[in-house]
Amino acid sequence: MSNLPQLTELIAAFHNALDGQSLDFAGSIVPRHGIDNEVRLNIYRSSVRGIQTDALQAIYPVINALTGERFFRAMAQRYLIAHPSTSGDLHQLGDRLSDFLVSFGPAQALPYLPDVARLEWSWHRAFHAADTRAFDFAKLAQLPAEQQAHIKFALSPGTHLIASDYPIHLIWQANQSSSTEDDAVIELKDTTVALVIFRHGFDVVIESVGKEIFTFLTDVQKQETLEALARSHAIDKLLVAAIECSWIDHFYV
Amino acid sequence: MTGFADSAITPIPAQSGIGLRSVHYRELLDTLPRIGWLEAHSENYFGAGGQPLFYLEALRHHYPLSLHGVGLGIGSPQPLSQLHLDKLKSLCERFEPGLVSEHLCWNAYAGQYHNDLLPLPYTEEALTHVCERIAQVQDTLRRQILIENVSSYLEFSASTMPEWEFLQEVSQRAGCGILLDINNIYVSACNHDFAARDYLHAISPHCVQEIHLAGFEQRNDVLVDTHSRPICDAVWTLYRDALARFGPRPTLIEWDNDIPELTILLGEAQTAQKLLQQDHEQLAPAN
Numbered sequence: 001m002s003n004l005p006q007l008t009e010l011i012a013a014f015h016n017a018l019d020g021q022s023l024d025f026a027g028s029i030v031p032r033h034g035i036d037n038e039v040r041l042n043i044y045r046s047s048v049r050g051i052q053t054d055a056l057q058a059i060y061p062v063i064n065a066l067t068g069e070r071f072f073r074a075m076a077q078r079y080l081i082a083h084p085s086t087s088g089d090l091h092q093l094g095d096r097l098s099d100f101l102v103s104f105g106p107a108q109a110l111p112y113l114p115d116v117a118r119l120e121w122s123w124h125r126a127f128h129a130a131d132t133r134a135f136d137f138a139k140l141a142q143l144p145a146e147q148q149a150h151i152k153f154a155l156s157p158g159t160h161l162i163a164s165d166y167p168i169h170l171i172w173q174a175n176q177s178s179s180t181e182d183d184a185v186i187e188l189k190d191t192t193v194a195l196v197i198f199r200h201g202f203d204v205v206i207e208s209v210g211k212e213i214f215t216f217l218t219d220v221q222k223q224e225t226l227e228a229l230a231r232s233h234a235i236d237k238l239l240v241a242a243i244e245c246s247w248i249d250h251f252y253v
Numbered sequence: 254m255t256g257f258a259d260s261a262i263t264p265i266p267a268q269s270g271i272g273l274r275s276v277h278y279r280e281l282l283d284t285l286p287r288i289g290w291l292e293a294h295s296e297n298y299f300g301a302g303g304q305p306l307f308y309l310e311a312l313r314h315h316y317p318l319s320l321h322g323v324g325l326g327i328g329s330p331q332p333l334s335q336l337h338l339d340k341l342k343s344l345c346e347r348f349e350p351g352l353v354s355e356h357l358c359w360n361a362y363a364g365q366y367h368n369d370l371l372p373l374p375y376t377e378e379a380l381t382h383v384c385e386r387i388a389q390v391q392d393t394l395r396r397q398i399l400i401e402n403v404s405s406y407l408e409f410s411a412s413t414m415p416e417w418e419f420l421q422e423v424s425q426r427a428g429c430g431i432l433l434d435i436n437n438i439y440v441s442a443c444n445h446d447f448a449a450r451d452y453l454h455a456i457s458p459h460c461v462q463e464i465h466l467a468g469f470e471q472r473n474d475v476l477v478d479t480h481s482r483p484i485c486d487a488v489w490t491l492y493r494d495a496l497a498r499f500g501p502r503p504t505l506i507e508w509d510n511d512i513p514e515l516t517i518l519l520g521e522a523q524t525a526q527k528l529l530q531q532d533h534e535q536l537a538p539a540n
Contacts, residue, residue, distance in 0.1 A: 004330050006411060007373075007374065007376070011362050012362060012363075015363070028411060030412075032445060035473070047369050051369055084366070085365065086365070087324075087337075088324025088325055089299050129300070129301055129302055130301035157302070199303065202307060
């Protein structure tokens with residue numbers, strides 16, 4: 001950057017002014033029209049904030065519905081200060097919201113929020129994930145038996161696993177605009193859930209599954225070999241089920 | 254004006270087009286309205302798969318496509334993101350857009366992105382920097398790109414030339430085309446007290462390959478480019494002046510906030526189309 005001394009200095013000052021420290025930058029702006037520099041800078045501040053907050057709101061509509069828009073937008077400001085945007089692609093913004101909510105004081109009254117945020121981030125990633133390919137059974141059958149023991153399976157690109165102590169899939173469902181159960185009561189106690197979030201065609205599906213298949217998929221995600229998987233799981237049944245649901249879409253050696 | 258081959262590309266006609274927004278995907282594909290072309294925001298199709306790419310692919314079969322980037326930050330002092338460039342390159346290879354455009358702006362400093370179109374100081378140093386970066390993008394994509402003027406709400410006292418001179422110089426030195434946003438010229442002219450027509454007259458007709466039209470809002474005596482309203486009369490008038498000077502050019506109706514029904518957008522596109530045809534009949538193209 002040293003070969004751009006003036007440009008770097010001016011943009012650094014503009015950058016700091018956007019974050020609220022406008023002293024160094026005020027002298028770099030042409031005064032005109034009697035419009036105060038702070039008014040001009042505030043247009044940029046509110047524009048940047050608006051663009052980034054709208055992007056978070058689009059990715060986290062259920063968190064927005066659960067907390068209310070005013071809370072959400074105030075929370076988003078705090079989040080963006082803690083985790084500034086690091087990409088020119090707004091679809092990357094918000095990847096750490098769940099972790100942020102864990103320690104965000106004003107959100108402590110809703111202890112399920114971080115897990116709902118994890119669910120929405122997984123939904124967002126699944127929506128944009130690569131399309132699932134058909135599992136190549138023929139290729140698997142051609143492998144010599146001694147090699148088969150060492151293969152590993154991969155979850156399809158849109159497949160995510162979430163375990164939660166709260167029925168976050170019901171909370172998510174009750175907060176969809178299509179939901180008809182406005183007054184549904186969701187019991188929060190003793191309701192641990194295991195969820196698979198995956199793409200079916202272009203639709204994202206959230207499915208509550210049994211412990212057996214969830215543990216199996218978790219071990220697949222840990223890159224355990226077929227041999228190791230077979231030792232601790234009813235592999236025939238679970239593998240076929242996972243492939244049929246497109247949760248597993250290929251294997252590798 | 255450039256050495257880049259563009260054989261397989263469907264050119265964008267000198268007609269009106271609309272910005273492609275996800276809320277209109279289904280209706281567009283079902284009704285296939287008569288519009289000259291579509292423009293999509295490049296970053297909205299950076300994902301690996303799914304519905305956005307499906308619709309872009311489907312609509313690409315029916316309409317010429319332009320890709321318009323909002324996140325590269327050509328003028329930022331930090332290096333361009335290689336990941337961003339790679340994704341843009343893949344998108345261009347897959348969809349073979351008729352035009353590819355970026356903004357004359359900066360958007361990031363020291364790794365932190367503002368995700369907005371922020372104005373640059375118009376100095377010789379910034380000019381050299383912007384031209385080098387455009388060359389990097391054009392070399393990566395192996396094609397010419399267009400650069401669009403942005404709206405601004407402040408001007409740098411360090412600037413040594415007006416924006417129009419800077420933009421024209423960028424186009425000449427970097428060998429890129431110009432995407433002239435008529436609304437942005439109008440907004441900046443009101444905010445900074447210059448004559449919008451002076452801007453038009455400083456730009457060489459052969460550099461202008463596309464025109465943008467949009468609506469703005471007024472806040473605290475400053476006009477703000479929100480893309481949330483119909484195009485105002487003064488901007489339509491300035492558009493006619495632009496057509497008289499530049500000849501018919503592909504013209505895009507942009508709407509990004511409070512996105513209306515598709516019919517409203519198509520109505521605006523029809524108005525632009527009428528002006529394009531009138532001026533086409535009355536005037537010889539300027540290049």
